[in-house]
Amino acid sequence: MSSILNIGTRALMANQLALQTAGNNIANVNTPGYSRQSVTLANVAGQFSGSGYYGNGVEIVTVARSHSEFLTRQATLSSSVAASDTKRLSQLKQLEDVFQGGATGLGASVSDMLNSFSDIVSSPTDVTARTVALSRADEMASRFRAAASQLDNLKSGVQTELKSSVDSINSLAGRIASVNGEISRALNSGQQPNDLLDQRDQLIKELNQHVQTTSIPADDGTIGIFLAGSQSLVLGTSTSKVSLIQDEFGDPAKSKLAIQQGKASVVLEEATLGGGAIAGMLRFQNSDLVDASNLLGRMALAIGTAVNDQQTLGLDLKGAKGSNLFSLTAMPDGIKATTNQGSATLGVSIQTSPTSGTTALAASNYEISFNDATTGTIKRLSDGVTTNFSSFSSTSPIKIDGLDIAINNTGTPAGGDRFLITPFKDAASSISTAFASASGLAMASPVSGTMASDNKGTLATSTLTAQQDNANLTEEVTLTFDGAGKFNVTGTGTGTPTGVSYTPGEPINYNGWSVTLIGTPQAGDVFTIKANAYAAQDAGNAQAMMDLRGMAMFDGAALTDGYAGAMSEIGVRVQSAGYAAAVSESIALNMEKDRTSVSGVNLDEEAAKLLQFQQAYQSSAKMLQISQSIFDTLMQTVAR
Numbered sequence: 001m002s003s004i005l006n007i008g009t010r011a012l013m014a015n016q017l018a019l020q021t022a023g024n025n026i027a028n029v030n031t032p033g034y035s036r037q038s039v040t041l042a043n044v045a046g047q048f049s050g051s052g053y054y055g056n057g058v059e060i061v062t063v064a065r066s067h068s069e070f071l072t073r074q075a076t077l078s079s080s081v082a083a084s085d086t087k088r089l090s091q092l093k094q095l096e097d098v099f100q101g102g103a104t105g106l107g108a109s110v111s112d113m114l115n116s117f118s119d120i121v122s123s124p125t126d127v128t129a130r131t132v133a134l135s136r137a138d139e140m141a142s143r144f145r146a147a148a149s150q151l152d153n154l155k156s157g158v159q160t161e162l163k164s165s166v167d168s169i170n171s172l173a174g175r176i177a178s179v180n181g182e183i184s185r186a187l188n189s190g191q192q193p194n195d196l197l198d199q200r201d202q203l204i205k206e207l208n209q210h211v212q213t214t215s216i217p218a219d220d221g222t223i224g225i226f227l228a229g230s231q232s233l234v235l236g237t238s239t240s241k242v243s244l245i246q247d248e249f250g251d252p253a254k255s256k257l258a259i260q261q262g263k264a265s266v267v268l269e270e271a272t273l274g275g276g277a278i279a280g281m282l283r284f285q286n287s288d289l290v291d292a293s294n295l296l297g298r299m300a301l302a303i304g305t306a307v308n309d310q311q312t313l314g315l316d317l318k319g320a321k322g323s324n325l326f327s328l329t330a331m332p333d334g335i336k337a338t339t340n341q342g343s344a345t346l347g348v349s350i351q352t353s354p355t356s357g358t359t360a361l362a363a364s365n366y367e368i369s370f371n372d373a374t375t376g377t378i379k380r381l382s383d384g385v386t387t388n389f390s391s392f393s394s395t396s397p398i399k400i401d402g403l404d405i406a407i408n409n410t411g412t413p414a415g416g417d418r419f420l421i422t423p424f425k426d427a428a429s430s431i432s433t434a435f436a437s438a439s440g441l442a443m444a445s446p447v448s449g450t451m452a453s454d455n456k457g458t459l460a461t462s463t464l465t466a467q468q469d470n471a472n473l474t475e476e477v478t479l480t481f482d483g484a485g486k487f488n489v490t491g492t493g494t495g496t497p498t499g500v501s502y503t504p505g506e507p508i509n510y511n512g513w514s515v516t517l518i519g520t521p522q523a524g525d526v527f528t529i530k531a532n533a534y535a536a537q538d539a540g541n542a543q544a545m546m547d548l549r550g551m552a553m554f555d556g557a558a559l560t561d562g563y564a565g566a567m568s569e570i571g572v573r574v575q576s577a578g579y580a581a582a583v584s585e586s587i588a589l590n591m592e593k594d595r596t597s598v599s600g601v602n603l604d605e606e607a608a609k610l611l612q613f614q615q616a617y618q619s620s621a622k623m624l625q626i627s628q629s630i631f632d633t634l635m636q637t638v639a640r
Contacts, residue, residue: 011620067599080209085581086581091158107564124444165281177237182196204225253286301358304427305328309468310466310541315541331348348404348405355468358553370415374393375389450530475530477492481527
């Protein structure tokens with residue numbers, strides 16, 4: 001009788017624990033990282049007797065965790081990549097808001113400013129028209145500063161998020177190391193600590209939301225966590241600290257991730273980080289945000305410089321030479337690498353010779369590397385194009401993309417020295433109008449043209465504008481036509497050429513001015529250009545300001561199309577990032593479905609198990625009841 005009692009007792013205990021395990025699964029159906037558990041049952045070896053082996057019931061071997069290392073690893077990896085793409089996309093959408101279109105956008109304010117000069121052309125003496133033009137210039141400068149402020153806010157926000165993520169990485173690493181220790185100790189019991197293993201997997205998954213890791217199991221049950229492929233973050237129960245550092249130039253606009261390995265700090269290059277929110281934010285901060293800042297800064301600097309150049313060529317209402325309309329901050333000096341050995345400092349400016357470099361500016365930073373004191377390479381960071389230079393000195397600057405890069409005063413670069421050039425860093429945040437009085441607008445051309453009173457042909461002036469500062473700009477110049485499609489030139493600075501071909505509608509350029517004539521001249525017809533004696537009634541420079549609208553300035557596009565180009569570039573990045581995020585999120589979702597199909601809790605399945613083990617439990621209890629009844633009957637028989 002004792003054998004059937006033992007069999008019933010074992011069965012009752014086994015089915016009770018099976019019920020308990022199914023109930024635990026149901027209770028944790030929504031617990032993040034929980035893996036479904038199941039009781040593993042085994043037959044107790046039978047007992048030999050003369051008539052054969054009789055079973056001794058059931059025993060519980062273990063509580064097993066439904067788990068696939070491969071699927072868990074793949075799901076963690078795919079979710080890490082998705083976290084990177086999603087984070088970058090969310091930041092880019094905020095950046096897109098800075099480059100808004102429409103009437104309130106920066107592009108509209110540029111067009112409004114240049115278009116406002118048309119009223120001055122129509123009425124040169126109207127002070128109200130000049131006041132409106134000045135207010136439009138001030139509004140444009142204000143919008144540049146507002147956009148720059150928004151970019152600065154984005155930078156601050158990203159920096160805050162990066163620091164928070166780094167803190168989370170260090171915290172999670174410490175918790176993983178702690179769980180590693182608990183798992184190692186628990187494995188000494190001979191059974192798998194399911195809940196601790198689930199907890200560790202969940203911590204690793206959370207860690208990968210911040211930075212992609214590689215996991216390598218150890219013989220003692222612990223797992224080593226590595227960053228950038230080979231840098232250990234967690235080894236057993238010990239951890240390494242992660243931190244944010246500036247790059248080798250100390251550029252505050254950029255950050256890098258570093259890990260402390262012993263006494264050395266190892267920089268983790270952005271390209272090796274893989275996925276995780278930090279990788280997405282670093283790419284946004286170090287690339288997207290820098291490029292957007294350069295696009296905005298180039299616009300501010302190029303437009304401000306072009307307008308200033310034209311303004312200083314004109315005459316104001318009093319006939320005085322114009323002064324700058326916009327205040328522009330000088331380009332910052334080159335930033336030295338922390339490893340530089342030479343004493344040189346580099347200054348940067350817009351080229352002024354042979355012509356202004358405003359139309360050649362590229363929205364990029366540059367890195368200069370010296371082979372020795374006079375030779376080296378300059379790399380345009382926006383596209384990676386590298387250009388060699390030689391004979392570099394204080395009198396022979398590097399000329400690239402409309403920029404002059406020269407040694408400041410004294411100092412000599414050494415071989416191996418490097419510099420970061422950030423020409424547009426402060427341009428948008430510092431632009432402002434230089435004066436408040438509308439009378440300061442130099443809207444008159446410094447030169448005027450007149451036809452001789454006795455001209456016989458149909459020669460007429462289409463346009464006459466001053467285009468660059470020249471010592472002979474206002475010197476009198478005479479064009480005398482021979483009636484055969486040619487003319488002779490006389491006047492200081494012209495070189496007095498003869499037999500110059502004349503084509504109606506084609507510009508004629510001397511001494512910094514440009515005139516376009518139309519019509520057919522007769523022999524002896526004369527056209528004279530000289531200093532403008534009636535500045536108050538003239539608006540030739542206002543017309544030249546309007547003509548800036550079509551100047552090919554931004555990568556070959558017109559000045560007024562520069563903002564549209566910037567919007568387009570940001571929009572393309574948002575679109576590309578959106579596609580990448582959609583793909584990676586889809587992959588991550590599918591991988592998580594595959595993982596949960598193995599490890600997840602199915603409520604229907606668990607409910608069926610509850611019924612199955614409930615019936616088995618009740619049958620086991622009935623077995624005990626029958627055993628008790630038989631034992632009572634036996635005792636009663638013996639008692640008689």
